[in-house]
Amino acid sequence: MKKTTILVGIMLCVYISYAQKKVPQPDDNIKKYLDDGRLMDATGNLKIYVSSFAYGFLEAGYEQKINDKFSVEATGALALSPGATMFVEVRDAEINFLDVAPEFQSGSGFSVSGRAYKSMGAITDMQYRAFTYSNRIRKYDLYEKRTHNLYLTTGAKKLIKPAISLEFSASVGASLYKYDLPNPVIGLLYNDEQTQRGTSLYYAVKLGLGYYFKY
Secondary structure, eight states: OHHHHHHHHHHHHHHHHHHHHHSOOOOSOTHHHHOOSOOTTOSEEEEEEGGGGGGTEEEEEEEEEOSSSEEEEEEEEEEOSSOOTTTTTTTTGGGOOOSSOOOEEEEEEEEEEEEEESSSSTTSSSEEEEEEEEEEEEEESSOEEEEEEEEEEEEEEEESSSSEEEEEEEEEEEEEEEEEOOGGGGGGSTTOOSEEEEEEEEEEEEEEEEEEEOO
8 A cells, every 4th residue: 555655646746747847838928929020119210201392392300209199200301492383382372472483592491290199109000190380491582481380280100111101191270471572672572562471271291201210
């Protein structure tokens, strides 16, 4: 009886030891099985707005994640041309106060905005709302035009590569414009004033490409 008890004990110990080696243990790093290669936890986003060429500008920017719901963005723009007629001149039709066609020279601009994303994971792969202030300056041989724009935006991002995003947005708001003419051409204004100011509707669509990174 004693020998039988010892034998059973030895067999039980062997079985328990073998079972512990074979039973799979939980993997704490489960995220590696869910990782599809996309950079969903990015903290920064460098981007270029390809649609800005239609408006006559080359615009690039940087978006910084604040938390899972909010981000801020800043952009800089360099004017390359007066812009396509359908995007620029139509909005200025009521301000056509010059008797001669102006010649474009240069320009610049910038913008700052705050963004709120609809779900967790800001700046990556989802819809957002934004409030933006932008400034634009266009210089011509006969006058200089400045605009201050305040507008609301609705947009969405889509990751098309692990770290490359496609972004589309539509905006509407108000534009405060100012035309300044130098003294030699003061007579070109219909009302013989050197400066003309006003408010007009602001609207725009944007298409951008972005590169995500994490630091």
